[in-house]
Amino acid sequence: MSLLKRIEQGQGGNSSGQSSDNQGGENSRLSSLQARRVNAPITSPQAGSYFDLKTRVQNKLLSELDPSMDITRTDEVRRTIQDLFEQILAEENIVLSRPERARLFEQIAAEILGLGPLQPLLEDDTITEVMVNGAKNIYIERKGRIHRVPVTFENNDHVMRIIDRIVAPLGRRIDESSPYVDARLPDGSRVNAIIPPISLVGPVLTIRKFSRNPITVEQLIQFGSVTQEAIMFLKACVESRLNIVISGGTGSGKTTLLNVLSGFIPADERIVTIENAAELQLRQEHVVTLESRPPNIEGRGEITIRDLVVNSLRMRPERIIVGEIRDEAALDMLQAMNTGHDGSMTTLHSNGPRDTLARLETMTLMAGMDLPSRAIREQVASAIDLICHQERMRDGTRKITNLTEISGMEGDVITMTDIFVYEQTGIENGQIQGRLRPTGLRPKFMDKLEAAGINLPPSIFGIGERRRY
Numbered sequence: 471m472s473l474l475k476r477i478e479q480g481q482g483g484n485s486s487g488q489s490s491d492n493q494g495g496e497n498s499r500l501s502s503l504q505a506r507r508v509n510a511p512i513t514s515p516q517a518g519s520y521f522d523l524k525t526r527v528q529n530k531l532l533s534e535l536d537p538s539m540d541i542t543r544t545d546e547v548r549r550t551i552q553d554l555f556e557q558i559l560a561e562e563n564i565v566l567s568r569p570e571r572a573r574l575f576e577q578i579a580a581e582i583l584g585l586g587p588l589q590p591l592l593e594d595d596t597i598t599e600v601m602v603n604g605a606k607n608i609y610i611e612r613k614g615r616i617h618r619v620p621v622t623f624e625n626n627d628h629v630m631r632i633i634d635r636i637v638a639p640l641g642r643r644i645d646e647s648s649p650y651v652d653a654r655l656p657d658g659s660r661v662n663a664i665i666p667p668i669s670l671v672g673p674v675l676t677i678r679k680f681s682r683n684p685i686t687v688e689q690l691i692q693f694g695s696v697t698q699e700a701i702m703f704l705k706a707c708v709e710s711r712l713n714i715v716i717s718g719g720t721g722s723g724k725t726t727l728l729n730v731l732s733g734f735i736p737a738d739e740r741i742v743t744i745e746n747a748a749e750l751q752l753r754q755e756h757v758v759t760l761e762s763r764p765p766n767i768e769g770r771g772e773i774t775i776r777d778l779v780v781n782s783l784r785m786r787p788e789r790i791i792v793g794e795i796r797d798e799a800a801l802d803m804l805q806a807m808n809t810g811h812d813g814s815m816t817t818l819h820s821n822g823p824r825d826t827l828a829r830l831e832t833m834t835l836m837a838g839m840d841l842p843s844r845a846i847r848e849q850v851a852s853a854i855d856l857i858c859h860q861e862r863m864r865d866g867t868r869k870i871t872n873l874t875e876i877s878g879m880e881g882d883v884i885t886m887t888d889i890f891v892y893e894q895t896g897i898e899n900g901q902i903q904g905r906l907r908p909t910g911l912r913p914k915f916m917d918k919l920e921a922a923g924i925n926l927p928p929s930i931f932g933i934g935e936r937r938r939y
Contacts, residue, residue, distance in 0.1 A: 523564070525624075528578045530558050535582075544583060551579055586632050587621050588677070592659070598679055599721070604672030605629050611721075614866015626666075629673040633663045642764065651764070654747040657682065661747070678721075684729050684751045695723065695860075696870045697906045699930045700890050703873065707856055708734035710922035711813035712915060717826040718860035723868035724817040725749060725793065727860060731815060735789055739813075742785055744778045745793030758785065775799040776837075779806060792816040798837035800830055807853035823857045823874040827884055830854075844882050851876055851884045855915055861892075863902045870906055875913040889913050889931065908932035 531554050555575050559566065566574065580589035591600050591610060599611035605623040609616050623629045637644055637653045644651045650664040660678040690696050696704075707714060708731050716724045716731075732752050735741060742758045743750050750759075760782065765772035775792065776799035782790055783806060790811050795803055795818045807814050818833075820826040827850055834846050859872040873890040889911060894904035910932045919926065 524574060524577060527555070527558055527562070527564070527574070528581060531555060531578065532582070534558075547583060548579060551575075551582060585635065586628065587623055588632065588675075591619065591621065592655075592677070592679065595681070600675075600677040600679065602629060602673070602675035604674070607671075614862070614868070626672040629675065630665065633665070633673060633675060636661055637663070643767065647767075648764070652747045654749060658749045658751060660749050680749060680751065684753075685726050687730055687733075690727075690730060693867070695868055697890075699908065700870065700873060700906050703889070703926065703930055704731060704858070705734045706919050706924045706926055708732075708813070708815075709736070710919045710924055712855035712918065713807045713812060713853055714815045714856045714858060715826060715830075715854055716815065716817045716858045716860065717820040717823065718817075719819060719821070719862060721868075722860040722862045724860055726868075727858065727870070728791070728793075728815060728817055731858075732791060735813070739788040740786060741789045741791060742782045742787040743791045743793065744775060744782060746775065748793075750791065750793060752791075758787075776802055779803055782806075783809075783811070787811060788813070790814040794818060795830075795833065797833055800833035801837040801839065804830070804834065804849045804853045808849065820859070823859050823872050823886060823888075826857050826859070827876075827886075847882065847884050848879060851879050855918075856913075857886075865897075865900055865902050867902065869904075873906075875915065877914050887911055887913065 531551065534554055535550070552575065555578065558564075559571070577587075580586050585592060587608070588600060588602070591597055591608075596612050597610045601609040601611075601616075602623075603609070605626050605628060607618070608621050608623075609618050611617075623632075633644060636655065637651055640653050642651050642653050644663055644665060646665075646667065649666070649668040650662070653661040653663070655661060655677070658680050660680075662676045663673065665673045687701055691698055691701065714731065716727055718724045729751050732741070732750065732754075735752075735754060737754050738756070739754070740756050740758070741752060741754055742760065743752065744760045744762075746762050748759050748761045760778045762775050762778060763771065763773040775795070775797070779790070779792065779799050779802040788811075790803075790806055791814065792799070792803055793816075795816050800818075803814070803816060818826065818829060820829050827847075830850050831843065831846050834841070834849070854876045857872065857874045857876065858870060859874065860868060861871045862868050869892055870890070871892040872888060875887045875889055877885045877887050879885065888909050890906050890908055892904055892906045894902055896903045908931045912928070912931050912933065916926075
């Protein structure tokens with residue numbers, strides 16, 4: 471019997487690993503909270519003495535690695551680690567079977583070159599989100615459903631090391647004085663981390679993965695998120711330089727749709743993107759990517775989205791794309807849209823098209839300008855041409871539910887017209903059935919489309935066809 475097998479059998483019922491993880495200076499509130507938690511019966515070999523073995527081999531390997539080695543040369547570093555790993559096992563007389571040896575090596579390599587226990591999850595293309603709730607509770611989203619996985623960290627310090635590895639190269643920090651941070655991985659995946667004392671369950675890490683190959687229009691149609699007719703309409707809107715707001719809840723696919731729509735922008739236009747954490751994957755050549763910056767440890771040096779929007783106006787942009795509007799930057803974005811920067815796009819969180827307008831008004835008031843509501847609404851009505859609203863349905867699918875034109879003002883109210891509306895017809899095998907259907911109304915901005923040389927057939931809007939809905 472191999473050493474690793476004997477170690478794992480000798481660990482008995484210590485599979486949860488909670489006893490060592492939660493000792494020490496944790497307060498009674500946290501202890502009682504964790505005591506009330508009902509953990510799923512997940513059997514994990516990663517506990518007790520196995521970690522001792524892994525740590526011992528890993529520490530010795532790290533001590534023998536050349537500190538001047540370029541860790542970005544992954545293949546070369548991996549070969550070096552492999553050679554040292556085999557050498558250490560031989561020197562320590564550690565007998566492992568071939569599968570055990572391979573598993574131990576991959577875990578150590580992931581600790582050195584990747585993100586430890588999370589690395590296999592990040593390499594799985596079927597996983598769209600990874601959620602770490604403390605050291606022992608890790609969940610994933612796959613096909614719109616959340617599942618718990620039998621993967622754990624050694625302890626909370628282990629989670630903190632991984633978080634530091636993510637944020638440090640970006641010049642971000644996370645500590646008790648600044649206990650949460652937004653960041654990104656090298657592949658563009660979005661990361662949010664929050665740590666004690668704000669989090670009472672230990673360090674919490676949420677990673678929104680993005681496909682190595684951005685989702686295409688064809689895939690959106692295949693997934694049932696949108697119809698061919700709606701895509702033709704959206705493509706015409708982008709090419710004719712209409713201002714578009716993509717709204718929806720968390721995880722509804724706003725950024726994915728923004729990436730797709732950005733692909734319709736002509737290649738000869740200068741695009742400036744503004745984000746908190748750069749995640750847009752534009753394929754055009756002439757793209758300037760700007761990223762906001764939090765304050766440093768002295769509280770200075772902060773660069774906000776609003777600062778970047780104002781600065782972008784001096785960069786001769788033809789299109790301004792803001793990853794997400796969530797505060798007073800809405801005022802500057804509206805002013806940019808109203809001052810000759812047509813064809814701009816952004817996203818924001820809302821429950822529906824009408825709620826999108828209300829949130830824009832609220833965020834504009836956050837700028838501290840003493841503007842009457844009517845003036846703000848006039849700004850919104852003249853700046854925005856189209857609201858594209860997305861929802862994450864109960865079955866986990868993501869669908870465009872409204873394509874709504876902002877048609878103007880009537881009194882103090884912004885008028886809206888639905889051009890496409892999603893109609894649910896039922897549920898079959900747990901999957902929501904329905905279709906994004908045209909309402910039969912032509913948008914008032916059709917003259918802008920025609921001025922750009924785009925002529926859409928009336929059938930796209932359901933005109934001239936008999937349909938049974």
